[in-house]
Amino acid sequence: MLIPCPHCGTRPVEEFTFLGDASVKRPASNDPSSMEQWYDYVYLRNNPKGRFDEFVHHSGGCRAWLVISRDTETHEVFGCVTVRDYGKTKGGKA
Amino acid sequence: MTSYRLSSGGLIDRTASLNFKFDGKSFTGHPGDTLASALIANGVHLMGRSFKYHRPRGVITAGAAEPNALVELREGGRKEANTRATMIELYEGLTAQSQNRWPSLDFDIGAINSLASSMFVAGFYYKTFMWPKSFWEKIYEPIIRKAAGLGTASKEADPDKYEKAYAHCDLLVIGSGPTGLMAALTAGRSGARVILADESARLGGSLLNEREEIDGDSGIAWADGVIAELGSMPNVTLMPRTTVFGWYDGNIFGAAERVNDHVIAPSPYEPRQRYWRIIAKKAVLAAGAEERPVAFGGNDIPGVMLASAMRTYANRYAAAAGKSVVVFTNNDSGYRTARDMKAHGVHVEAIVDSRSESKADAGGVPVLRGRRIADVGGKKLAAGIELDDHTHIGCDAVAMSGGWSPIVNLACHRGGRPAWNDQILGFVPPDTGKDFIVAGAAAGRMLLSECLADGARAGTLKGKAPATPKCRDEAFAIAPLWWVKESHGKAFIDYQNDSTAKDLPLAAREGYRDIELAKRYTTTGMATDQGKLGNVNAIAILAEATGKSMEQVGTTTFRPYYTPVSFGAFAGPFHGHHFQPVRKTPLHDWADELGAVFVETGLWMRSSWFPLEGEDWLAAASREVVATRERVGICDVSTLGKIDVQGKDAGAFLDKLYCNTFSTLAVGRARYGLMLREDGIVYDDGTTSRLADDHYVMTTTTANAAKVMAQMEFAHQALFPELDVTYVTVTEQWAQMAVAGPKARATLQKIVDGLEMNDQSVPYMAALEVTVLNGVPARLFRLSFSGEHAYELAVPADYGNMVARAVMQAGDEFGIVPYGVEALSIMRIEKGHVAGGELNGTTTAADLGLGKMMSSKKDYIGRMMAQRPGLTDPNRQCVVGIRPVDPQDRIRSGSHILKDGDRPSMAADQGYVCSVAWSPMLNMWIGLALIANGRARHGEVVQVWDGLRGHKVMGEICDPVHFDKENKRLHA
Amino acid sequence: MKYSIFSLLKNTLSGHKDWTPAWREPEPKPEYDIVIVGGGGHGLATAYYLAKEHGLKNIAVLEKGWLGSGNIGRNTTIIRSNYMLPGNNPFYEWSMKLWENLEQDFNFNAMVSQRGVLNLCHTDAQRDAYARRGNAMRIDGVDAELLDAHDVKRMYPFFDYANARFPIKGGLLQRRGGTVRHDAVAWGYARGADSRGVDIIQRCEVTGIRTENGKVVGVDTNRGFIKCKKLGLAAAGNSSEVAAMAGMKLPIESHVLQAFVSEGLKPFIDGVVTFGAGHFYVSQSDKGGLVFGGDIDGYNSYARRGNLPMVEHVIEAGVAMIPSLARVRVLRSWGGIMDMSMDGSPIIDKTHIDGLYLNAGWCYGGFKATPASGWCFAHTIARNEPHKLNAAYRLDRFRTGHMIDEKGQGATPNLH
Amino acid sequence: MPKAPVRSKPVAVAEVILPRVSPLADVAVQGRFGADRGAPGVTFSVRHPLSIATVIARAGKGKATAQALAEYEPRWAGPDQYFVVAQGRGEGALYRELKSALDGIASVSDQSHGRVIIRIEGPKVRNVLAKGTPVDLHADEFPAGKSALTQMAHVGVHMTRVGEDAFELSVFRGFSESFWEWITEQAEEFGYQVR
Numbered sequence A: 001m002l003i004p005c006p007h008c009g010t011r012p013v014e015e016f017t018f019l020g021d022a023s024v025k026r027p028a029s030n031d032p033s034s035m036e037q038w039y040d041y042v043y044l045r046n047n048p049k050g051r052f053d054e055f056v057h058h059s060g061g062c063r064a065w066l067v068i069s070r071d072t073e074t075h076e077v078f079g080c081v082t083v084r085d086y087g088k089t090k091g092g093k094a
Numbered sequence B: 001m002t003s004y005r006l007s008s009g010g011l012i013d014r015t016a017s018l019n020f021k022f023d024g025k026s027f028t029g030h031p032g033d034t035l036a037s038a039l040i041a042n043g044v045h046l047m048g049r050s051f052k053y054h055r056p057r058g059v060i061t062a063g064a065a066e067p068n069a070l071v072e073l074r075e076g077g078r079k080e081a082n083t084r085a086t087m088i089e090l091y092e093g094l095t096a097q098s099q100n101r102w103p104s105l106d107f108d109i110g111a112i113n114s115l116a117s118s119m120f121v122a123g124f125y126y127k128t129f130m131w132p133k134s135f136w137e138k139i140y141e142p143i144i145r146k147a148a149g150l151g152t153a154s155k156e157a158d159p160d161k162y163e164k165a166y167a168h169c170d171l172l173v174i175g176s177g178p179t180g181l182m183a184a185l186t187a188g189r190s191g192a193r194v195i196l197a198d199e200s201a202r203l204g205g206s207l208l209n210e211r212e213e214i215d216g217d218s219g220i221a222w223a224d225g226v227i228a229e230l231g232s233m234p235n236v237t238l239m240p241r242t243t244v245f246g247w248y249d250g251n252i253f254g255a256a257e258r259v260n261d262h263v264i265a266p267s268p269y270e271p272r273q274r275y276w277r278i279i280a281k282k283a284v285l286a287a288g289a290e291e292r293p294v295a296f297g298g299n300d301i302p303g304v305m306l307a308s309a310m311r312t313y314a315n316r317y318a319a320a321a322g323k324s325v326v327v328f329t330n331n332d333s334g335y336r337t338a339r340d341m342k343a344h345g346v347h348v349e350a351i352v353d354s355r356s357e358s359k360a361d362a363g364g365v366p367v368l369r370g371r372r373i374a375d376v377g378g379k380k381l382a383a384g385i386e387l388d389d390h391t392h393i394g395c396d397a398v399a400m401s402g403g404w405s406p407i408v409n410l411a412c413h414r415g416g417r418p419a420w421n422d423q424i425l426g427f428v429p430p431d432t433g434k435d436f437i438v439a440g441a442a443a444g445r446m447l448l449s450e451c452l453a454d455g456a457r458a459g460t461l462k463g464k465a466p467a468t469p470k471c472r473d474e475a476f477a478i479a480p481l482w483w484v485k486e487s488h489g490k491a492f493i494d495y496q497n498d499s500t501a502k503d504l505p506l507a508a509r510e511g512y513r514d515i516e517l518a519k520r521y522t523t524t525g526m527a528t529d530q531g532k533l534g535n536v537n538a539i540a541i542l543a544e545a546t547g548k549s550m551e552q553v554g555t556t557t558f559r560p561y562y563t564p565v566s567f568g569a570f571a572g573p574f575h576g577h578h579f580q581p582v583r584k585t586p587l588h589d590w591a592d593e594l595g596a597v598f599v600e601t602g603l604w605m606r607s608s609w610f611p612l613e614g615e616d617w618l619a620a621a622s623r624e625v626v627a628t629r630e631r632v633g634i635c636d637v638s639t640l641g642k643i644d645v646q647g648k649d650a651g652a653f654l655d656k657l658y659c660n661t662f663s664t665l666a667v668g669r670a671r672y673g674l675m676l677r678e679d680g681i682v683y684d685d686g687t688t689s690r691l692a693d694d695h696y697v698m699t700t701t702t703a704n705a706a707k708v709m710a711q712m713e714f715a716h717q718a719l720f721p722e723l724d725v726t727y728v729t730v731t732e733q734w735a736q737m738a739v740a741g742p743k744a745r746a747t748l749q750k751i752v753d754g755l756e757m758n759d760q761s762v763p764y765m766a767a768l769e770v771t772v773l774n775g776v777p778a779r780l781f782r783l784s785f786s787g788e789h790a791y792e793l794a795v796p797a798d799y800g801n802m803v804a805r806a807v808m809q810a811g812d813e814f815g816i817v818p819y820g821v822e823a824l825s826i827m828r829i830e831k832g833h834v835a836g837g838e839l840n841g842t843t844t845a846a847d848l849g850l851g852k853m854m855s856s857k858k859d860y861i862g863r864m865m866a867q868r869p870g871l872t873d874p875n876r877q878c879v880v881g882i883r884p885v886d887p888q889d890r891i892r893s894g895s896h897i898l899k900d901g902d903r904p905s906m907a908a909d910q911g912y913v914c915s916v917a918w919s920p921m922l923n924m925w926i927g928l929a930l931i932a933n934g935r936a937r938h939g940e941v942v943q944v945w946d947g948l949r950g951h952k953v954m955g956e957i958c959d960p961v962h963f964d965k966e967n968k969r970l971h972a
Numbered sequence C: 001m002k003y004s005i006f007s008l009l010k011n012t013l014s015g016h017k018d019w020t021p022a023w024r025e026p027e028p029k030p031e032y033d034i035v036i037v038g039g040g041g042h043g044l045a046t047a048y049y050l051a052k053e054h055g056l057k058n059i060a061v062l063e064k065g066w067l068g069s070g071n072i073g074r075n076t077t078i079i080r081s082n083y084m085l086p087g088n089n090p091f092y093e094w095s096m097k098l099w100e101n102l103e104q105d106f107n108f109n110a111m112v113s114q115r116g117v118l119n120l121c122h123t124d125a126q127r128d129a130y131a132r133r134g135n136a137m138r139i140d141g142v143d144a145e146l147l148d149a150h151d152v153k154r155m156y157p158f159f160d161y162a163n164a165r166f167p168i169k170g171g172l173l174q175r176r177g178g179t180v181r182h183d184a185v186a187w188g189y190a191r192g193a194d195s196r197g198v199d200i201i202q203r204c205e206v207t208g209i210r211t212e213n214g215k216v217v218g219v220d221t222n223r224g225f226i227k228c229k230k231l232g233l234a235a236a237g238n239s240s241e242v243a244a245m246a247g248m249k250l251p252i253e254s255h256v257l258q259a260f261v262s263e264g265l266k267p268f269i270d271g272v273v274t275f276g277a278g279h280f281y282v283s284q285s286d287k288g289g290l291v292f293g294g295d296i297d298g299y300n301s302y303a304r305r306g307n308l309p310m311v312e313h314v315i316e317a318g319v320a321m322i323p324s325l326a327r328v329r330v331l332r333s334w335g336g337i338m339d340m341s342m343d344g345s346p347i348i349d350k351t352h353i354d355g356l357y358l359n360a361g362w363c364y365g366g367f368k369a370t371p372a373s374g375w376c377f378a379h380t381i382a383r384n385e386p387h388k389l390n391a392a393y394r395l396d397r398f399r400t401g402h403m404i405d406e407k408g409q410g411a412t413p414n415l416h
Numbered sequence D: 001m002p003k004a005p006v007r008s009k010p011v012a013v014a015e016v017i018l019p020r021v022s023p024l025a026d027v028a029v030q031g032r033f034g035a036d037r038g039a040p041g042v043t044f045s046v047r048h049p050l051s052i053a054t055v056i057a058r059a060g061k062g063k064a065t066a067q068a069l070a071e072y073e074p075r076w077a078g079p080d081q082y083f084v085v086a087q088g089r090g091e092g093a094l095y096r097e098l099k100s101a102l103d104g105i106a107s108v109s110d111q112s113h114g115r116v117i118i119r120i121e122g123p124k125v126r127n128v129l130a131k132g133t134p135v136d137l138h139a140d141e142f143p144a145g146k147s148a149l150t151q152m153a154h155v156g157v158h159m160t161r162v163g164e165d166a167f168e169l170s171v172f173r174g175f176s177e178s179f180w181e182w183i184t185e186q187a188e189e190f191g192y193q194v195r
C-alpha cells in the first residue's frame, strides 16, 4: 500500500501508524451530561467495508497526522490530507 | 548405466564438466545443466518419493512447478529441504539427497502405506484414531507426523547472509519469454525505467526450450540479440534468477533474487539471496503458461512427464528422457514433442491423441486418434503403456499434455478471480486494472505472433505499439480430457500430496462440494507446487461430480508465494544480534569502563549493575544502594525521553496532556506530572521543568518516550490545533546522570562552575542552567527518584563520558559508586515510587495513590472517562506495600494475594505483587502490590501465594513507602 | 453415519461408495425459531449446543460463503487457556475442557493435540508479568509452569541463545495448550448440528435485519427474507457490518491478520512457541508445514490479505528465534479479518434489541474459544441471559468502565 | 532559561575546555574494506563535530521562518521544520544565534550532540541506500539539495542529497554505531573506503 503524504510524497505503508475512524470529534464539554458523547468518542467506531476516512500518522516520516480516504476492501487509497486541513473542510474530506 | 546425453545440441557447455553427488553417488554434468537434467542425462529417473504412499517418483516438469523431484540440497547449516531439482543450476561439488524415504530411495519401507492405500482415502483421518482417547497424542499422531512432511530441515544456524532492497521503475516486466522481451524492449527503447525479472538463470523463457523461428533466425538467437540490446540501455535493469513472488497493494511486487544459489558458497561480501520490494508505476505479467498432466493410471511413474518438459530436456539440456517414447495429448502441442524427440534421434513409438481428429503435424510418428492411455506399467521406471482399448505399447518414457494453464497467479493475488475460457480450456486472468497488465501466454495467447504483439502493446507506455518481428506460429487446438476413467492404477491429480482423481468425487459425496472444501478435505493443491499442475484437473472432476460448469466451480484462491521463498530472504540481515538496532546512551563507554553489566531496555542498553570481583547482581545492587544512601552514587538516566516544548501556548498544551497543571509552574522549577489516556487510565509520568515562560522540557519514561511523542502530535494536530506550541525530542542531545546521596551536593559542587549550591540556590525541584568543568553547558535539576538528596545533571552528549568520569573523580573522596537500574529499582521500591510494574496500562491515578493530582479545574485528556463507575469503584486494586511477616521470607513478583485462610481460587484472589526488591536498608524482601481496596487494609496479614513456583508466605499489607516515610533524606 | 474404524473398514471394502454427506444442503425455510448469522466456528458451535444442550430444534445457520470460509478456516490453530484476568480465565479454561472431550462428543477427529504452548520471555519485567499470569492460572486450577532459560534450552536447543539481540530468559509453559485441526472443528460441529436437525445454509448472505417494536423479526438475505424469533450474530470479522444492519455501532474495528505455512518438513518443532521479543509464533501441523504468524497489519481492512511489511516483520522475528529457519521456505500466506475490540476481549451478550444477541470481538484469540463461545452463546440465547462464564463479556462494559484489558493497551484496537 | 545565581566570575561558554567525542570515534576506522573491485564503490565519512539545530515555525510563521533561514541552507525536516547544520562553530553558538534571529517566529532546539551525520558518496551510493530506504533516489525524483525523512534498517534517518553521488544521513546518536555497522555491511559487495 502506498500513501501520498502531502509533505513527503508517496511512501509505503510501513512508515505509517493507523488510528481508525477519523469521523470522531472530541466533545467540548466536561459536564457529566456529556458522558454519552464521550463514550461514543472514545469507544465507538465507524468500521465500514468500503470507503473510509481514517487517521494515519506518518510516524516513520514527517510525523504529521493525516487523514486518508481508503477502501477497506480493495485497499485503494483515494486521497490524503493533513488532519488540520481535514478539520478545516466542513465535514472533512480526504 | 547408460548415458541419456544427446550427442549434440542444447545450451550446455560440453567443454567443461561438473562433478556432483546424489544420494552419495558421484556423477558429472555440464554448466547449463540443472540437477534434474544432469540426473536424467546420467540415466537416473527415480528422484523422490511421494508424501502419503511413498511412491517412487521422477521429474514431471522442467521448471518451477515440479512436485516430485524435491531434494535436500547441500549439508550442515546450508542444508535446504524440498529443493526442486529442476531449478537447481548445477555447480561443481553439488551434493543432494533424496528425501521422504527410509532407508533408501530405492528401497523405502514407507511404501508399505501403498498396501493400505485403499483405506487411506481423502479424509480418513477425521473418521478414526479417536479411541481410546489418549492414543491420539501418544501413538497415532507421532506416527502420522513422522510419516508426513517431506525433507528434513537443518537445525544448525545458516552461515549465509541475506539482503533486502527497494527498486522503482516505470515498467516492471515479469518473465523474459517472447512476450516479456518484447515488452521490455519496447519500453526500454522509449527511455522508460524498466526492470525485467525472470526466475530462470538465463533470460529467454520458452524460447530456450523450443525450436522457434523469429525474424528469420532461431528463437534463441533473437532472444540473445534483444537481451544484448536491453543490457546496453542504462535505463533497463535485467534481473535473472529473480522470482517475482507476489503482487501487493500500491503495485508493489515482492521478488526474491537468488544471487548465489548457483555456487557452492557465496563470497563473504555477498548475500545468498536478496529480497526486493519493487515499486512499479506499471507492470506486465508475461509469465507464460504451464502445461497440465492428464489423470490416468500410473501417471506418476518415473519416465512419465509433461510433454513440454521432455522436449525442454532434449532441446535445452540435451538430455533424453528415455530411449523409446510415447506421447499422450489432447492438444496440438504434444506433437511438438514427438517431432523434437525424433529430430534428436530418440525413438517415438506413437502419439496417442484423445481427439478423433487433428491437423497437427506428427512429423511421421504414428498417431493413435481417439485413444487414451489407461495405465502405465512399471514401478521405478515406466515400462510400457496400456490404452483404453487394452492395446499395449512398449516404451520407457511417456510425454503427456493435458493442455495449458495461463500462469495467472500474480494477477489474482489481490483478490481477482480468473475466468474460464472454453476456447483454450484454461482459466484466464481477471481484470487487473490499468497499472498491471497480463500479456502473452499468461493472458491465454497461445500463438507466438500473438505473444510478441501482446508484449509490444504492453511495453508501449505512450503512443502506438511498434511492429513485431515475423515468426512461425504453431497452431493450437485442444479438446477436453481430464481423467481416463478406464484406468486401473491410481491416477494422480496432486502428485506430491498423493491426491487422486477418485478423491474428488468422494469429497463431493460426503458434502465437501465446494472447491475450497474439497481442497481442504483432499489436500489437493496444497503441496509445494500449490496446484499449478493439478488444480484444473481437480476442478473439472469436481465439476462433473457436482453437476456444475468449470466457471461455477471456479478456482481456489491464488495466494503468494508464486514459488516458495526462503525465510532468510524475508529476514534479510535483521536477525541474530542485528534483529533490532542497538541504542547506546552517551554514558555507555563510561559505564563499560567501570564493568557495567548491560540490560536490554526496549532498544536501549542500560547499565544494570556494576559488579565487583565475585559479586552477583544482588550483591552488587545491594552494595550500590547502601553506598548511595550512605554516601553518594551516580546513575545513567539518559534514556528518559526528553521533549523540548516551546511556544506561547506551551503551558496550556501541557495542561491538556497532563492531569495536573503546568501553566502555573514557576520558571526555574520542575514538577512531577501524570498523563492519562483518553480512556482515563494512566499513560505515563515524569517531571517537566519550565526553563522560560514559553519553554518547557518534559521527561517521559524510557519505555513510553515514542508513544508520548505520538500522543502529543495527535493532541496538537488533531485536537487542539489552535495552540501555538512546538515540540521536538531532544532525548539524544543530553547525557543525563542522577547523582544521589548525602554527599551528592558536595560532589557536584566540585564540578559546577561558579555556583554555591545550597537549599536556596538549588532548592528541591529546582531546574537551572549552569556550566560545569569550566564551561560545559549543563542543566541541573534537583530531583529524586531514590528518595535521597539528589540531582540530575544533563550535559551535551558528546561530553557525557568525560563529565561522568569527572563526577566519579569529584566523588572519590566521599566513596562514590556508580549504580545501575537494579539499584535504582530497589531504591524506588523502598520509597514506594510507582514505575513500569504499576503503570501497566490498567491502573488509574487513584489506583496509584495519585488521585489528588487530577485537576478538577480544567479539561485534559482522560478526565471524563476516568469518572466511569468501573474506574472509581472503591474495590479496585490499588497500590500498597507488601512485606513478609517473617523477615526471613522471600516475596516474589507475580505472586497473588489471598486472604489469610482462603483457598486459592479466582474468587478469592485479592490482587498481586507487581514489584519486589531485596532491601539492603531493611534487610528483607519488600514489594509493591495491587490489592483490592488495599489502602484500607494496611496491617492486614495475607497469603502471598506463588503456586507457580511452589511458594507461599504470609505477608503484611503496608504503606507503599517502606523506607524514610517522613522524607527526611530528601531534604537532608 | 457414525465414524469409527469399523465404518472405515466397511466402506473400504465397498470402494468408499457408500459414505453419506456429513451435512445436508437444505433450502432455507421461511421461518426458524433461531437464526445464527455466520457459519464459522462460533456460529456452528452455537447451533450445535443449542440443539444438544438446550434441546432446541428449529434452527438455521446462515453462511455467506462456504462452510468454515471465515477465520475458523484460516487461523493458526492454537488453543490455550493461559489468561490472567478473572473475566477471561474461567471462560477459556472451560473451553479447554470442552476441547479435551470434543472429538468423542461430536464423533469427528479434530486432532486436538495438547503439545504445549510456550511463551518466551526476554526481560525481567516480562518474566514478572508471566509469573503474575501463571499464578492467575494456577489459582484457578489451570496448569502453568514458569521455565528458566535452561529449561527452554533443553526443550528447544536450536533456538538462538548465543547471538540473540534479546536473550531468552525463560518462558511460561502451558502443557495442556496445543493445536487443533481448524477445518475439522467447523466440519465436526457442522456435522453434529446437522444431524440434530439444524439447517446449515451456505452461500446465504444476510443483508438486512428487520425489527418491529424493538424486537427482531427476521433477516433479509440474498436468498430471500427469513423470519426468526431470535437472531444470534456470530459474524466474526464482519461484526460491525452486520450489527450496523440493526442500527448498532460497535466498539470494534476490523483488521487483517496474516498467517503463513512453510513447505512440509519432517518433525521440526514439537509444541507451540511464541517469541516474546517480536511478533512471531509457530507450531507444526500434522502435515509437516510450519504454521506461523504474528501481528495484524495494523489498518482497518476487510480484504483477507495483507502486505509485505508485516510479512517481513514476522519472519525477521522467526529467524531471530530460530536461525536455521533461514533456509526453510515459506509456501503460502493468507489473511483473515479479525474483529478487534476496544479492550482485546470479546463480547457475548444480549443487545438493546429484544431477541438480538451478539457474539463478537474475538481479536486474535477466538479459535481456542470456539467450544466455550458456542456453549455460552447458546446458553445466552436459549435462556435470554448470560451464563456466569460470559457474564463479564458485556457490551456495556466500556460505558461503565469494566474493561477486560489483558494487554493494558486501552481503546486502541490495533494494539490488542 | 534562568541562569543560576552566580558566586564568582561567570565562565564564558567559549572557554569550553573539553573536546567533543563522536560516538563513532572508535567505530569508523579509516581504511579500505569489503570486496576488492578496483575503486571503492562508496566512501563513508563521519561529519564531526558539527553544530545542528532544529527549527520549527510557530503558528502561522512558516513563511517567515523559511525566509529568515534562507542564508543557512536549511534542510527540510517536516512541515515548517528544518535542520540547520554548520561546521566550525563553538559550543552552542549556532543555537544561540538562531534563537535570537528567530525570536518569536520559530522554536530552536540544539541537536548538535543528539544526531550523527554520516556522509556517503561514490558511484554505488544509490545501490547502497536502496537497501534501506523506500524513497526513489533517481535524480529526477530526488535531486541534489532535497531532503527526506525515512527509515533504514529500523532506524529513523534524515537524508539529504548533497551532490550527484553524495548523500548525508543523519541519525540519533544512540543508533549511530548500529547504523554504521549495517550500512557499511551493505557496501561490502562494492568495496568501500572510510575517510
Ligand SMILES: Cc1cc2nc3c(=O)[nH]c(=O)nc-3n(C[C@H](O)[C@H](O)[C@H](O)COP(=O)(O)OP(=O)(O)OC[C@H]3O[C@@H](n4cnc5c(N)ncnc54)[C@H](O)[C@@H]3O)c2cc1C
Residues within 6 Å of the ligand: C037, C038, C039, C040, C041, C042, C043, C062, C063, C064, C065, C068, C069, C070, C071, C072, C073, C074, C075, C076, C077, C078, C079, C204, C205, C206, C207, C234, C235, C236, C237, C238, C242, C257, C258, C259, C293, C335, C336, C337, C338, C362, C363, C364, C365, C366, C367, C368, C369
Ligand atoms: C490468521 C489468523 C490466525 C488466528 N490464530 C488463532 C489462534 O491461533 N488461536 C485462536 O484462538 N484464534 C486465532 N485466530 C482467531 C480466530 O480464528 C477467530 O477469532 C475465530 O475463528 C472467530 O470466530 P468464528 O470461527 O466464528 O469466525 P468465522 O469463521 O470468521 O465465522 C464468521 C462467519 O460469518 C460469516 N458472515 C459474516 N457476515 C455474514 C453475513 N452478513 N451473512 C452470512 N454470513 C456472514 C462469515 O462468512 C464467516 O464464515 C486467528 C485468526 C486469524 C485470522
Ligand SMILES: NC(=O)c1ccc[n+]([C@@H]2O[C@H](COP(=O)([O-])OP(=O)(O)OC[C@H]3O[C@@H](n4cnc5c(N)ncnc54)[C@H](O)[C@@H]3O)[C@@H](O)[C@H]2O)c1
Residues within 6 Å of the ligand: B174, B175, B176, B177, B178, B179, B180, B197, B198, B199, B200, B204, B205, B206, B207, B242, B243, B244, B245, B286, B287, B288, B289, B332, B333, B404, B407, B410, B439, B440, B441, B442, B445, B446, B447, B448, B449, B451, B474, B475, B476, B562
Ligand atoms: N503451442 C502451445 O501449445 C503453446 C502453449 C502455451 C504457450 N506457447 C508458447 O509459449 C510462448 C509464451 O511466451 P511468453 O513470453 O508469454 O511466456 P514464456 O513461457 O516464454 O516465458 C515466461 C517466463 O516467465 C518466467 N516467470 C514466470 N513466472 C515468473 C515469476 N513469478 N517471476 C519471475 N519469472 C517468472 C518464466 O521463468 C519464463 O521464463 C509463446 O511462444 C507461445 O506461443 C505455446
Ligand SMILES: Cc1cc2nc3c(=O)[nH]c(=O)nc-3n(C[C@H](O)[C@H](O)[C@H](O)COP(=O)(O)O)c2cc1C
Residues within 6 Å of the ligand: B516, B525, B526, B527, B530, B556, B557, B559, C073, C074, C075, C076, C077, C182, C259, C261, C285, C287, C289, C291, C304, C331, C332, C333, C334, C335
Ligand atoms: C493450520 C493451517 C495449515 C495450512 N497448511 C497449508 C498447507 O500445507 N498447504 C497449503 O497450500 N495451504 C495451507 N494452509 C492455507 C490454506 O491453503 C488457505 O490459504 C487458508 O486456509 C486461507 O484460505 P484462502 O487462502 O483460501 O483464503 C494452511 C492453513 C492453515 C490455517
Ligand SMILES: [Zn+2]
Residues within 6 Å of the ligand: A005, A006, A007, A008, A009, A058, A061, A062, A063, A064
Ligand atoms: Zn510525511
